[in-house]
Amino acid sequence: MFIADPNIAKLVHFQGYPQALLPLTVAGIPSIHICLDFIPELLAQPQLEKQIFAIQLLSYLCTQYALPKSLSVARLAISVMGTLLTVLTRAKRFCFFMPILPCLVSFCQAFPPLYDDVAGLLVQVGQVCASDVATKARDIDPLITRLQYLKEKPRGAVAPGGGSSKLTLPQRMAEELGGADPDVQLCYCVEATFMDIITSTLHGL
Structure with a gap:
């Protein structure tokens, strides 16, 4: 159905679903890769929920279809995220x-590069989150230093067996590190994401 009328696929995904x-x-719709054609348009929508849905959809498409087009759209999505951050x-x-x-x-x-x-x-x-909470959590400055280290020397955080060594994955709940402050929670989720990326991709290269 989606191949016969791509507009139906576009309509369904612009409306969104859980x-x-x-x-x-x-995984179940063979022609779902046609969504790559309109994800850039979905990313350009003003509603955050549509942009979030587009990125989540794209992440599954990249895993299922590691194609040059998927890589191109993923680069665009990362660029959009950087713009929205500002x-x-x-x-x-x-x-x-x-x-x-x-x-x-x-x-x-999907795309280690x-x-x-x-x-x-x-x-x-x-860095953006830390600038808003620097006076609330003393751990934030060291966290930014750790993020820079992860960016520049990712292999230094991975032990020979594939586990973390020099840096420890944040295990304390964000609530213990700065109350319910959302920026503190986001900072530590960013570090956890870094470690997930390193342990799941780079050590296998």
């Missing part, structure tokens, strides 16, 4: 980045 269904639709309010920044951080892991798993772009974005997110 994120939990994405693994089923991407314009979103604190509250919207938290609501936007928290659900899409796992997508960055999928992008790197995206590591530099993703690492740069994660450092930027950490």
Whole structure:
């Protein structure tokens, strides 16, 4: 049906549906890759929920279809995330980045060359959040230092057996590190995302 009328696929995905269904639709609909054609348009929508849905859909498509076109759209999505980082309010920044951080892991798993772009974005997110909470959490400055280390020397964080060595994956809940402050939570989720990317992709290269 989607191949016969691509407009139906576009309409369905512009309306959106529960994120939990994405693994089923991407794996179960052979023609779902045509969504790559309109994801850039979906990313350009003004509603954050549509942009989030587009990135989540794209992450599954990249995993299922590691094609040059998927790589191109993933680069665009990373660029869009970087732009939104500079314009979103604190509250919207938290609501936007928290659900899409796992997508960055999928992008790197599908396309390891995206590591530099993703690492740069994660450092930027950490820096922006840290600038808002520097007076609230003494751990934030060392965290930014760790993010820079991860970006520049990712293999230094991976032990020979594939586990983390020089750097420890954040295990304390964000609530223990800065109350319920969303920027503190986002900072430590960024670090956890970095470690997920490194342990799931780079040590296998």
